[in-house]
Each structure stands twice: as C-alpha cells, then as structure tokens.
Amino acid sequence: MDFRGRDLISIADLSKGAIYEVLEKAREMIPIARGEELDERLKGRVLATLFFEPSTRTRLSFESATHRLGGRVLSFGAPEVTSITKGETLADTVRMVEAYSDIIVLRHPQEGAARLAAEFSRKPVINAGDGAGQHPTQTLLDLFTIWDDKGVVEGVKVVLLGDLKYGRTVHSLAYALALLGAELTFVAPPTLQMPREIVDLVMDLGAEPGQVEDPAKAVKDADVLYATRIQKERFPDPQEYLKVAGSYRVDLALLRDGKKDLAVMHPLPRVNEIAPEVDRTPHALYFKQAFNGVPVRMALLSLILEA
Numbered sequence: 001m002d003f004r005g006r007d008l009i010s011i012a013d014l015s016k017g018a019i020y021e022v023l024e025k026a027r028e029m030i031p032i033a034r035g036e037e038l039d040e041r042l043k044g045r046v047l048a049t050l051f052f053e054p055s056t057r058t059r060l061s062f063e064s065a066t067h068r069l070g071g072r073v074l075s076f077g078a079p080e081v082t083s084i085t086k087g088e089t090l091a092d093t094v095r096m097v098e099a100y101s102d103i104i105v106l107r108h109p110q111e112g113a114a115r116l117a118a119e120f121s122r123k124p125v126i127n128a129g130d131g132a133g134q135h136p137t138q139t140l141l142d143l144f145t146i147w148d149d150k151g152v153v154e155g156v157k158v159v160l161l162g163d164l165k166y167g168r169t170v171h172s173l174a175y176a177l178a179l180l181g182a183e184l185t186f187v188a189p190p191t192l193q194m195p196r197e198i199v200d201l202v203m204d205l206g207a208e209p210g211q212v213e214d215p216a217k218a219v220k221d222a223d224v225l226y227a228t229r230i231q232k233e234r235f236p237d238p239q240e241y242l243k244v245a246g247s248y249r250v251d252l253a254l255l256r257d258g259k260k261d262l263a264v265m266h267p268l269p270r271v272n273e274i275a276p277e278v279d280r281t282p283h284a285l286y287f288k289q290a291f292n293g294v295p296v297r298m299a300l301l302s303l304i305l306e307a
C-alpha cells in the first residue's frame with residue numbers, strides 16, 4: 001500500500017497486507033529504536049502532538065520515534081495552556097497546527113475527533129485514541145508484539161480481558177486480530193461486554209469469538225492474555241465504576257492453569273489488573289510491548305512521511 005501522505009484514523013483503514021508491511025518495517029527499525037544505529041530519514045520533518053487526554057507511552061514513543069529518525073516534535077504540553085480554553089474549536093486548532101508541522105498525532109476524549117481533524121487538515125493525521133473509539137497505532141504495536149513472540153498471528157488464541165465496552169485498544173485490536181485470522185475470546189464483567197457492532201464486525205471477518213465470564217476458563221488454552229484497565233474516566237456514573245472495580249486480576253494463581261508460554265499483555269497503564277508478582281515471570285510481555293511502540297511508530301512515520 002502507498003502510505004505516503006495518508007491518515008490513520010481506524011485500523012480498518014489498513015488491509016492485511018498493509019498491516020504486515022508496517023510490521024516488517026518495524027522489525028528493521030529495532031536497532032535504530034534501541035539507539036544502536038543512527039538514522040536521519042526524517043531530518044527536517046516536524047511532527048505535532050495534540051493530546052487532549054493524558055498519555056505517557058503513546059506520546060513519548062511517538063516523540064522518541066521521531067527523534068530517533070532525525071525529525072523534530074512540537075507539542076503544547078497541557079491543553080489548558082492553549083487557546084482551546086478561550087473557546088477555539090478543534091477544527092481551527094488543526095488548521096493552525098497543519099501549517100506548523102508535517103504530520104499531526106491527535107488524542108481526544110470524543111469519539112470521531114480524529115476523523116473530523118483529518119477532514120480539516122491537508123497534512124496526515126494519526127489517531128492516537130478518540131474516546132472509546134479506536135487506537136490504531138496501539139493495535140499495530142500489539143500485533144507486532146504477538147507476531148514477534150509467537151512467530152505468527154494467524155491461529156493464535158487471544159483472550160481479551162477487562163473493559164471491552166469502553167476500551168478503545170481492544171476495539172481496534174479485536175478487528176485486526178480477526179482480519180489476521182487469530183482466534184478470539186472475550187472475557188468481561190456483564191456490564192462491560194464488547195459492543196455489538198464490534199462483535200458483528202469481527203464475525204463479518206470470519207471470526208467466531210467465544211464469550212465467557214470466568215477468566216480461569218478462558219486462560220486454559222490461550223496463547224495470549226491481553227488484559228485492560230477499567231476505563232474509569234468514561235463511566236457516566238461513578239457508582240457503576242465502583243461496582244466493577246477490581247472485578248478481575250491476573251495473578252500467579254490464574255496463570256498456573258495456563259500454558260507455559262502464555263504471554264500476558266496490557267496496553268498500560270495498569271491499575272490492579274495485573275499483580276506485580278507476574279512482572280518477574282516469563283509470561284510478562286507488557287514492558288516489551290511498551291518498547292515496541294517505538295519501532296512500530298517509526299515504521300509508520302517513515303512510511304507516511306518519506307518521499
């Protein structure tokens with residue numbers, strides 16, 4: 001696929017072939033991401049990050065990826081210091097920022113914000129999370145992590161555990177895993193189940209996702225256990241959050257029933273979904289997963305921005 005100048009708003013913007021193109025390129029980027037090789041292919045290019053929601057990994061890994069390829073980054077820190085507080089619209093903000101940069105990475109609490117920004121920007125826009133919508137670059141790094149660890153994605157048995165209703169990472173990831181032929185099982189408290197439209201989408205792609213409530217049952221023959229945080233900030237009613245808070249936890253007792261090479265993943269930040277005792281086991285893949293954000297975002301930026 002010709003990525004040059006393109007937006008990335010939803011993971012469904014990418015075909016299977018295009019996804020593998022990013023993963024292959026990300027593999028080549030690893031020595032540069034680690035700082036073992038120097039590279040300047042984005043010299044003179046400017047990436048703008050517009051983050052209207054908190055972020056640690058996504059913003060920093062985009063910044064690291066740009067710097068490692070010789071480019072520069074513009075960002076405004078906290079949205080409270082911008083003209084947004086004076087009432088400026090997202091559309092106007094985007095029209096300014098496109099004049100100051102070559103590519104815009106946007107995170108916003110509203111679903112559809114990235115799509116809207118892309119309509120107003122002639123420069124490429126990358127969605128770094130729009131409310132409970134999509135988080136396509138997280139999905140690319142999640143796929144890379146599975147592919148790197150298991151050697152393949154097709155046929156891999158993946159359990160998505162946690163807040164499947166509000167979690168944008170699992171919305172994008174479920175779609176991509178179905179597209180790439182992985183086997184899916186959804187495990188969530190009754191009020192946080194995967195939205196119907198995502199279930200329909202993955203079934204249209206030929207997947208037949210299992211749905212169970214008990215993590216112990218799902219873990220037994222899984223290859224990957226992908227845990228997520230309950231998205232407290234998206235609950236309309238704090239009482240509803242309290243009812244489900246702490247309702248699941250990945251600990252050594254749960255993993256004892258799983259395969260020896262079961263990989264535990266998490267987009268992070270974790271609150272208490274994964275016990276710290278898991279960190280020291282070979283199951284813990286989440287810190288490597290967070291590192292993989294750098295080579296994967298390098299691959300994407302280089303595909304979109306290189307002449």
Ligand code: NCD
Binds near residue numbers: 058129135229267268
């Ligand atoms: C996720 C997000 O922002 O959607 N974080 C991330 O990008 N790694 C997950 C979360 O906040 O729970």
